[in-house]
Amino acid sequence: MFFVANSIVDGSENVSVQGSAGLPSVALTRFIACLLFMLLLWRIWRFTILPGLFPDRPKEYPYWIPCHGRSFFLDSNGLLSRARSYIGGANEPFALTAFGMTFYVVTHVKHSAEFYRNTETLSFEDFVQSLMRFNGNDEDTIKVVYTSLPVNKAGFPNPQGESLGVLAQRMHAHQHHPGENLIALQKQVQVWVDGHLNLTDLGAYPSAVSEGPTSIEVPLYRWCSELFIQLGQDVYFGETLSQIDPELPAAFMAFDEQLWQMLYQYPSFLSAGMTTPRDRVIAFLNKYLQVPQSQRRGSTAWLIRAMEDEMRAIGVDSDNLAVVIFHLYLAINTNTRKAAFWVLSYLIHNPTLLAAYRAETAASFGDAGELADPFLIQDASRCPTVDAVWNETLRMTGWAASVRLITADTVIGGKYMRKGNRIMVPHRLLHFDAAVFGEKPHEFRPKRWMTREKADDDGSGAGNLARSPSWRPFGGGKTMCSGRFLARFSVTTLVATLLRRFDLALVGNPPFPKADEGRPVLGTMSIKEGCDFKVKISLRK
Numbered sequence: 424m425f426f427v428a429n430s431i432v433d434g435s436e437n438v439s440v441q442g443s444a445g446l447p448s449v450a451l452t453r454f455i456a457c458l459l460f461m462l463l464l465w466r467i468w469r470f471t472i473l474p475g476l477f478p479d480r481p482k483e484y485p486y487w488i489p490c491h492g493r494s495f496f497l498d499s500n501g502l503l504s505r506a507r508s509y510i511g512g513a514n515e516p517f518a519l520t521a522f523g524m525t526f527y528v529v530t531h532v533k534h535s536a537e538f539y540r541n542t543e544t545l546s547f548e549d550f551v552q553s554l555m556r557f558n559g560n561d562e563d564t565i566k567v568v569y570t571s572l573p574v575n576k577a578g579f580p581n582p583q584g585e586s587l588g589v590l591a592q593r594m595h596a597h598q599h600h601p602g603e604n605l606i607a608l609q610k611q612v613q614v615w616v617d618g619h620l621n622l623t624d625l626g627a628y629p630s631a632v633s634e635g636p637t638s639i640e641v642p643l644y645r646w647c648s649e650l651f652i653q654l655g656q657d658v659y660f661g662e663t664l665s666q667i668d669p670e671l672p673a674a675f676m677a678f679d680e681q682l683w684q685m686l687y688q689y690p691s692f693l694s695a696g697m698t699t700p701r702d703r704v705i706a707f708l709n710k711y712l713q714v715p716q717s718q719r720r721g722s723t724a725w726l727i728r729a730m731e732d733e734m735r736a737i738g739v740d741s742d743n744l745a746v747v748i749f750h751l752y753l754a755i756n757t758n759t760r761k762a763a764f765w766v767l768s769y770l771i772h773n774p775t776l777l778a779a780y781r782a783e784t785a786a787s788f789g790d791a792g793e794l795a796d797p798f799l800i801q802d803a804s805r806c807p808t809v810d811a812v813w814n815e816t817l818r819m820t821g822w823a824a825s826v827r828l829i830t831a832d833t834v835i836g837g838k839y840m841r842k843g844n845r846i847m848v849p850h851r852l853l854h855f856d857a858a859v860f861g862e863k864p865h866e867f868r869p870k871r872w873m874t875r876e877k878a879d880d881d882g883s884g885a886g887n888l889a890r891s892p893s894w895r896p897f898g899g900g901k902t903m904c905s906g907r908f909l910a911r912f913s914v915t916t917l918v919a920t921l922l923r924r925f926d927l928a929l930v931g932n933p934p935f936p937k938a939d940e941g942r943p944v945l946g947t948m949s950i951k952e953g954c955d956f957k958v959k960i961s962l963r964k
């Protein structure tokens with residue numbers, strides 16, 4: 424009707440053409456307006472009315488379409504900060520939706536303690552199992568690894584009749600917590616650092632370029648990664664792994680730089696840059712596992728041998744075992760290489776701090792420059808600068824969040840959280856709380872750890888920041904990083920030895936490298952692409 428009337432009134436073909444185009448465009452406009460109106464109603468319902476009806480549920484950070492996936496992907500920490508401001512500060516847990524999943528976010532330190540205490544209805548195993556599945560473990564293996572074992576089984580003691588998946592946490596602690604097994608690993612690190620920190624070995628890494636008989640030039644991020652992955656690999660697996668493939672560290676690094684794709688569980692057709700090197704690392708670990716333990720060269724850490732024996736005892740085949748050991752290789756290597764890079768970057772950009780670090784650690788070396796007592800470096804009362812630089816570096820460059828699956832409806836921070844959703848504690852937000860860490864929390868100021876500017880936020884008044892419940896560089900509770908002692912030992916020992924034997928100088932005048940805050944990692948941030956910088960390493964006279 425409308426079209427016909429228009430044609431008659433104007434009597435021109437031109438107008439009738441406009442009319443024929445105008446009808447769909449008017450209809451389209453009405454359709455879009457209708458959609459927008461419905462969207463507005465939905466948004467008012469979901470983010471204004473529902474929270475009013477159910478004040479005991481965490482408030483959700485509103486979105487239009489379709490969820491916060493894009494912001495989460497581009498800058499998840501920025502998104503979390505905005506969401507926290509929206510709900511009015513850090514006092515109550517809130518919710519946000521990304522990638523079809525609802526996450527409850529806990530940013531108050533008291534609520535994070537409730538989170539870590541709750542091992543009944545908040546499950547870490549779900550996260551581990553999803554990684555196992557994603558990286559190639561079959562369902563039968565996951566099932567057998569998470570089936571309870573008899574209390575009197577052979578091998579590692581199992582007094583509570585747990586599954587190997589749960590027992591693995593105790594095995595990690597048995598290897599890494601202070602005691603004989605940790606000292607054995609630390610001594611391996613000592614021998615490795617003492618023996619390999621010479622110009623010939625340091626110049627042999629793929630990224631190093633020789634600058635004559637007394638110096639080399641290296642891109643610091645890449646070179647630190649090569650060095651630390653080799654260290655981790657040799658200390659845990661012995662020399663056999665390098666003999667199978669000397670390029671294994673390079674393949675691991677290629678995978679590790681794309682690790683965020685694994686955390687977001689990208690489909691394989693979109694993530695060849697991550698899956699190809701990952702599969703290569705797993706294939707070489709599989710070859711390693713084919714070599715009988717008695718024929719492997721160099722010493723292998725207790726954890727690797729024990730894990731292999733326990734897995735084989737419950738019938739896990741070599742293909743699946745290689746994926747399990749790959750996760751250990753990942754835990755050993757993903758964070759220390761980056762932590763070492765950041766420590767060195769801060770020192771090289773702060774010559775006074777570097778001099779203090781060097782002076783404090785001098786007593787660890789013998790007259791001929793040999794690494795005689797690396798344990799001294801771990802003593803915070805004798806090496807306060809080392810301790811403060813380590814903590815401040817972890818604070819500035821730590822990214823990790825603890826994530827759990829809610830297996831039954833749960834109340835945290837007075838808010839009711841539904842079964843099937845995930846709950847997270849983003850550690851980075853805790854670490855920038857000026858009320859706890861003192862003024863200018865976004866600046867690198869190791870002094871905040873030495874002068875004890877602020878009292879503990881648990882009210883103890885002890886003033887020891889490292890004991891504050893807001894300090895979570897290694898997570899917390901049952902799943903707190905068991906490798907934290909070895910990580911500190913390896914990084915501080917290697918850095919001290921490097922400074923004892925070499926002078927380090929920036930090539931040119933590069934700015935301090937930017938961290939890649941957007942992409943998720945399992946602990947320490949990578950640098951932004953293109954931010955690596957060159958350093959000249961020369962023998963000290």
Ligand code: HEM
Nearest residue numbers: 592754755758759762823825897898899902904906910946
């Ligand atoms: C600077 C270095 C490191 C950082 C920043 C770091 C950080 C973390 C974080 C944040 C977690 C998660 C905790 C949670 O979800 O509650 C974790 C777990 C873990 N880390 Fe580390 N880590 C480092 C080095 C290491 C090293 C060298 C190892 C050696 C194997 C290691 C082994 C583990 C293991 C096995 C877990 C899982 C906890 C468990 O199931 O027992 N980490 N780490």
